[in-house]
Amino acid sequence: MKRWLMGMPNDARLLLLFLMSTGALLSMALIANLVMALFDGTRQIDLHQSKIERLLGYEALAPQLENAALEVSGTLRQLAYPGSEDANQSGAKLQQALRGFAEESGLQVVGSQFLVLESEIDAEDDKTVYFDALAVDLSLEGLPIALDAFLLEVQGHTPKLAIASMDIQRKRVSRRDLNEARGDLTVRIRVLALKESP
Amino acid sequence: MIDTQNLNLFGLDLEMVFRRLVLGWRQLLFDDSSPIKSHFHPADRFQNLEDLSQRINAEAALPGDKLGVQLLAPECDVLEFPLTLPASVEPYLIEAVAAQIAAATPFQAEETCWGYVISDRSSQELTLALLIISRTRAEECIATARAELKDGSASVDLWAKTSSAMHAPFIQFQSNMRRDAYLVALRGFTIKYAVGLIGLLCLLCTPVVLVMQNVDHYQRMLNETESRTGRVVEIRAGLVQTSQQVSDAVDFFSGQHNYRPWLHKIAAWTPDSIYLNRMSFDGGQLTISGLAENAADYQSALSQEPALSNLLSPSAFTRDGRSGRERFTLTMELERVGEL
Numbered sequence: 001m002k003r004w005l006m007g008m009p010n011d012a013r014l015l016l017l018f019l020m021s022t023g024a025l026l027s028m029a030l031i032a033n034l035v036m037a038l039f040d041g042t043r044q045i046d047l048h049q050s051k052i053e054r055l056l057g058y059e060a061l062a063p064q065l066e067n068a069a070l071e072v073s074g075t076l077r078q079l080a081y082p083g084s085e086d087a088n089q090s091g092a093k094l095q096q097a098l099r100g101f102a103e104e105s106g107l108q109v110v111g112s113q114f115l116v117l118e119s120e121i122d123a124e125d126d127k128t129v130y131f132d133a134l135a136v137d138l139s140l141e142g143l144p145i146a147l148d149a150f151l152l153e154v155q156g157h158t159p160k161l162a163i164a165s166m167d168i169q170r171k172r173v174s175r176r177d178l179n180e181a182r183g184d185l186t187v188r189i190r191v192l193a194l195k196e197s198p
Numbered sequence: 199m200i201d202t203q204n205l206n207l208f209g210l211d212l213e214m215v216f217r218r219l220v221l222g223w224r225q226l227l228f229d230d231s232s233p234i235k236s237h238f239h240p241a242d243r244f245q246n247l248e249d250l251s252q253r254i255n256a257e258a259a260l261p262g263d264k265l266g267v268q269l270l271a272p273e274c275d276v277l278e279f280p281l282t283l284p285a286s287v288e289p290y291l292i293e294a295v296a297a298q299i300a301a302a303t304p305f306q307a308e309e310t311c312w313g314y315v316i317s318d319r320s321s322q323e324l325t326l327a328l329l330i331i332s333r334t335r336a337e338e339c340i341a342t343a344r345a346e347l348k349d350g351s352a353s354v355d356l357w358a359k360t361s362s363a364m365h366a367p368f369i370q371f372q373s374n375m376r377r378d379a380y381l382v383a384l385r386g387f388t389i390k391y392a393v394g395l396i397g398l399l400c401l402l403c404t405p406v407v408l409v410m411q412n413v414d415h416y417q418r419m420l421n422e423t424e425s426r427t428g429r430v431v432e433i434r435a436g437l438v439q440t441s442q443q444v445s446d447a448v449d450f451f452s453g454q455h456n457y458r459p460w461l462h463k464i465a466a467w468t469p470d471s472i473y474l475n476r477m478s479f480d481g482g483q484l485t486i487s488g489l490a491e492n493a494a495d496y497q498s499a500l501s502q503e504p505a506l507s508n509l510l511s512p513s514a515f516t517r518d519g520r521s522g523r524e525r526f527t528l529t530m531e532l533e534r535v536g537e538l
Binding site: 058162163165192 | 218219221222223225226229231232233285288319321399402403405406409410412413416417419420423424426427430431433434436437439440441442443444446447448450451454455456457458461462474475476477478479480481
């Protein structure tokens with residue numbers, strides 16, 4: 001082959017080498033494309049097969065999935081207000097419930113305010129934020145035993161509530177009311193609840 | 199004819215490149231040293247006038263006669279002289295040879311018929327044999343040959359034998375029949391080769407086509423399954439999201455303190471002699487302030503409790519003149535001991 005090639009005139013040899021190289025490159029590119037298409041097709045078949053099997057698995061477990069979904073939704077209802085409600089509506093409901101607890105426990109409600117604290121739930125960098133935090137600030141007055149009863153009620157509320165801060169002070173009284181108000185406390189308390197983001 | 203005078207690329211003259219490309223192509227197909235030509239070109243059968251009359255007398259037709267006769271001109275009628283040129287002239291060889299012939303011919307221009315053959319080629323120079331014959335003599339030879347063949351329209355190509363025993367065609371007396379036969383043979387081979395390549399390509403493509411059909415089949419199956427299981431997939435996605443929500447909510451509430459048991463504990467740890475004026479919970483931090491007979495003792499007692507840490511007194515204990523007790527403020531961290 002080499003002697004055959006070297007026996008040719010220079011320009012013919014160069015042209016032949018160029019044509020042969022081009023042909024070889026095209027052939028290699030063609031073969032590489034075919035092999036790639038083969039591997040790609042095989043990989044797609046594998047992906048489709050596994051996806052179909054997974055979907056068939058879901059189909060077979062449909063009743064169990066439905067039950068589990070209902071159960072988890074029930075658990076979520078115990079932890080947060082539903083997202084279908086407006087935040088103000090949920091907040092008003094919470095505020096009303098807390099004032100009710102306070103009055104039932106024997107505390108006097110001096111003031112209350114409802115706030116939506118979106119930043120209360122700190123999300124990690126790319127994590128979806130599922131909740132808004134509802135906060136109710138309460139100013140209460142009453143005896144320690146009433147405060148204890150109030151806290152017990154808060155603890156048992158559904159959806160679950162958390163107390164973010166609580167400031168208890170002895171109530172300042174005038175000399176005239178000294179005997180009547182003995183042991184009364186002034187309590188500022190912030191109660192938090194979660195509400196699903198809409 | 200392609201005009202190459204203005205061929206350029208970004209100001210680079212491409213005429214020489216084009217000429218070398220054409221030269222390479224000619225050498226590859228038509229040079230005597232080309233293995234392609236030696237394989238596919240019809241064999242040369244040179245005959246002089248004497249051989250022709252002997253063959254006619256014997257009435258023996260030779261193979262390749264249908265391609266015409268390659269007649270050798272009598273050596274006495276042919277003028278031969280050598281020419282050496284630089285190898286770089288080869289792309290312009292015809293023009294160079296024509297100019298040399300015009301300068302060297304003893305005949306009038308219209309009477310001059312000529313041919314050449316490259317007798318030696320090196321990387322530096324070309325050696326050629328130039329041949330000249332008068333048109334009258336050449337036409338006489340051809341007429342004689344046709345008379346011998348008894349065919350007035352027979353195809354006769356005129357050649358000459360050089361002193362180095364090579365054969366050179368007179369370019370004015372070539373019928374192209376042999377060249378056409380060569381090109382036909384070459385075309386036939388190329389077509390066969392191309393068909394073979396296409397067959398091979400089809401063979402190589404077959405598994406790919408089968409795999410692609412399989413992909414299509416599975417894609418259709420997947421679409422069908424997806425449309426059938428859409429509701430279940432939705433339920434599952436909802437379940438995953440709700441589970442994540444529950445997990446986040448549990449994380450949130452587990453980060454909050456339940457202050458009620460802490461109130462009871464603080465009350466239990468505080469002796470009756472101590473009056474608490476203020477108790478403030480903020481996250482995991484508790485600040486208490488009040489009056490004690492000995493605030494240091496109280497601080498010491500609290501510091502013994504494992505449920506409390508970082509017990510600090512941010513300000514100095516001061517004795518209250520009216521009650522005679524020490525006024526204190528203490529801060530501490532609430533530890534999560536199972537929320538007591």
